[in-house]
Amino acid sequence: MANRPKVLVCRPDFPEGGIKLLRDRCDVEIYNSENEIPDEVLLKKMVGKDALFVSGRKRITKEVIESAGDQLGAEYIDLDNLLRQSDFVIVACPLTPETEAIVDHEALVHALKNKIIAAAGLDVMDPEPLPIDHPLIGLDNCAKNGVKVIATMSVGLDHIDLGEIKRTSIKIGYTPDVLTEATAELTVALLLATSRRVVEGHKTIVSGEWKMWTPTFMCGRGLYKSIVGFVGLGRIGQSIAKKLIPFGPSKILYSGPRRKLEGDQLGAEFVDFDSLLRQSDFVIVMCPLTSETEGIFTAKKFALMKRSAIFINSARGAIVDQESLVHALKNKIIAAAGLDVMTPEPLPKDHPLVSLDNCGG
Ligand SMILES: O=C(O)C(=O)CO
Secondary structure (H helix, E strand, O other): OOOEEEEEOOOOOOOOHHHHHHHHOOOOEEEOOOOOHHHHHHHHOOOOOOEEEEOOOOOOOOOHHHHOOOOOOOOOOOOHHHHHHOOOOOOOOOOOOOOOOOOHHHHHHHHOOOOOOOOEEOOOOOOOOOOOOOOHOOOOEEEEOOOOEEEEEEEOOOOOOOHHHHHHOOOOOOOOOOOHHHHHHHHHHHHHHHHHOHHHHHHHHHHHOOOOOOOOOOOOOOOOOOEEEEOOOOOOHHHHHHHHHHOOOOOOEOOOOOOOHHHHOOOOOOHHHHHHHHHOOOOOOOHHHHHHOOOOEOHHHHHHHHOEEEEEEEHHHHHHHHHHHHHHHHOOOOEEEEEOOOOOOOOOOOOHHHHHHHEEE
């Protein structure tokens, strides 16, 4: 069918239901490799596409955005002069009261139909999308070019250069709330498995290391009357907190950019980062990866934590300085870690975190 948006799906293994939704409305090309699409392939394949659908692991770089979008540079000149001189006129000003209705679409249709100008390439229009029967749609000399949407199957946007995106008209689609409960359940599982040493215990049976019952063998740490600290109390953090409250922690703390009403409603106390690290028996990392949070878990921060503390990260590996985490675990500066995320993913088999008994993932 004509005029269907063209979408490049950058992995073959997104859930079928979602792909079907896309296929119903769009022409879909799927990049068929289990590895993330390399930039040089993406740059070629996205030519002529209206949208990209990527995973949360595909880095969307400045180069990709520049090729996808609608950036320009221009020499200052008054408008009429510019219109008289230019072979190509690129509209890239912000929408303000002064520029509103900058393109009179009827006038544009007239100009294109009557060859007053040769052609138009539109990355934006009014309304968006244009109705299928709009005269611009049927005009051979009017192309709607360039990627308009980058959709990612993730709530995290850390893989996309948002600074560059803001300089374009590209819209971002993401999946908030889709995995809130799943991530929260997994984090609770990770926390219990780590504190109750489930994986370690399993290994002792498989390896034959468990010889007999002794009073303190595989003793873990309890949530009951513990202090649980959340670094980031967004949707997922709140859901984890709700699931942990029935275990009877004595206190829930959280740190982040600001105190939240939802934190108050959960009876959680807003504290600064260092104070959270000093007080918590369980530290749960649930903040987004941004320039402010990258590498915030340094050796100094691990040193602030209790020696009995358990560290859980279900957010992003890069929030943690991983060498410092290895050091903290090896030297029992903290008791244990449960990791849903790491750098790189997957960790190589010979990475120290893989062999440490007090680290699970
Ligand atoms: O939604 C996200 O950001 C994820 O990491 C899911 O894997």
